[in-house]
Amino acid sequence: MVLATIFESGVGIKFYMLLATALFVIGAFGVLYRKNAIILLMCIELMLNAANLLLVAFSTFYGKADAQLFVFFIMVVAAAEATVGLSILVLVFRNARSVDIRLFNKLKD
Amino acid sequence: MSTELIIATVLGGLTIGSALMVVLSQHPVRSVLYLIVTFFLITANYVLMNAQFIAIVNIIVYAGAIMVLFLFVLMLLNLSKENEPRSSLFMKVAAALAGGVLFLVLFAALKDAAIFAPEVTGPHNESMGLVKNLGNLLFTKYVLPFEISSILFIAAMVGAVLLAKRDKQITE
Numbered sequence: 706m707v708l709a710t711i712f713e714s715g716v717g718i719k720f721y722m723l724l725a726t727a728l729f730v731i732g733a734f735g736v737l738y739r740k741n742a743i744i745l746l747m748c749i750e751l752m753l754n755a756a757n758l759l760l761v762a763f764s765t766f767y768g769k770a771d772a773q774l775f776v777f778f779i780m781v782v783a784a785a786e787a788t789v790g791l792s793i794l795v796l797v798f799r800n801a802r803s804v805d806i807r808l809f810n811k812l813k814d
Numbered sequence: 815m816s817t818e819l820i821i822a823t824v825l826g827g828l829t830i831g832s833a834l835m836v837v838l839s840q841h842p843v844r845s846v847l848y849l850i851v852t853f854f855l856i857t858a859n860y861v862l863m864n865a866q867f868i869a870i871v872n873i874i875v876y877a878g879a880i881m882v883l884f885l886f887v888l889m890l891l892n893l894s895k896e897n898e899p900r901s902s903l904f905m906k907v908a909a910a911l912a913g914g915v916l917f918l919v920l921f922a923a924l925k926d927a928a929i930f931a932p933e934v935t936g937p938h939n940e941s942m943g944l945v946k947n948l949g950n951l952l953f954t955k956y957v958l959p960f961e962i963s964s965i966l967f968i969a970a971m972v973g974a975v976l977l978a979k980r981d982k983q984i985t986e
Contacts, residue, residue, distance in 0.1 A: 724830070724859075740899035741899055743891075761863055764863075764943075770943070777948075783876075784880055788971070791884070803897065804899070807899070
């Protein structure tokens, strides 16, 4: 059985470029829009996923598996980032009883 | 319009919609749940693109591990709608404007990007996203990044434990 890729059936690579761009912009918009630090971390995950989606799309488009391994490594980095970020957040919450991102302004002084 | 095009368009629209709901919903728990929906929809996109291994790993790692971590921290902090930090109207308008302009610029730059047509690939294409092929590649060509990522994981684990433990020593 030969599986035809999605790109042989009329869906262009430009469609996935548009989708990944939209997801990335929504993530960046969320970072600017929200002040809750947990949701900021979630928006960063969203941006990483947009990059993953584009990598997988091009991997399928060109028939090369290398990009899918890059996605694998991005997932590793995202997991490490979420772990450390959330534990820092819990520490900040213990001290200040809030998850407002503006609290991090205090790091300046 | 082919069936695949309809499926891809509907999936893409749903993905963007649920991603927007992550940002726009007021309650943090609702945001996390919408993010899980988004990850499942992105997984569906991966399945559509024949990336089976990445699809499964995406469910296990993102929807399984990372989102449980987020939900756990959210429940632990016991945030409610009342102490949700709010940004000013000016910041909201500025964020929407900046996001829109960023999308415009990125889309305009990518719209006319010259993409070279792929070389004709044979029928071996179907097994590209399976574990066997990716595993071969991971443990031959990419074995050094793989080992380095394990060091990164150890560092993250030690860091998380250390951060959680330091507070305990202060209270003692």
